[in-house]
Amino acid sequence: MFMANMGLISLGVLLIITSISVLVYSANILLSPWEIILFIIALFGCWMMILAGFRHRNPSKYERGALSTFAWGLLLTIVGFSSILSLRGLMTMLYTVAVMLLVIGILAIAVAMERK
Numbered sequence: 001m002f003m004a005n006m007g008l009i010s011l012g013v014l015l016i017i018t019s020i021s022v023l024v025y026s027a028n029i030l031l032s033p034w035e036i037i038l039f040i041i042a043l044f045g046c047w048m049m050i051l052a053g054f055r056h057r058n059p060s061k062y063e064r065g066a067l068s069t070f071a072w073g074l075l076l077t078i079v080g081f082s083s084i085l086s087l088r089g090l091m092t093m094l095y096t097v098a099v100m101l102l103v104i105g106i107l108a109i110a111v112a113m114e115r116k
Contacts, residue, residue, distance in 0.1 A: 042080025048073025
């Protein structure tokens with residue numbers, strides 16, 4: 001029953017994340033509208049990692065696996081937060097790409113070790 005409503009729960013989480021992002025922008029913590037979008041992407045990536053934990057407990061036959069959901073969530077989180085830091089000049093774009101490649105490499109090793 002809980003897993004059947006996961007789409008509606010994810011929509012609710014997305015709305016909550018969007019409202020939090022707008023509130024953070026109105027408090028002048030986020031400096032530009034682009035940072036709002038990137039912050040929403042990063043926080044939704046965190047939600048996807050939490051969602052992977054739910055899927056690991058109750059796997060369905062024809063759904064994406066928990067590791068795949070976790071990997072996408074991790075990538076969204078890294079892309080979102082790294083891009084915010086890059087926009088603020090705290091991180092170069094080359095560093096952002098290097099971090100993403102590092103994460104993709106680690107995930108590729110994790111998938112290879114899971115399949116044995």
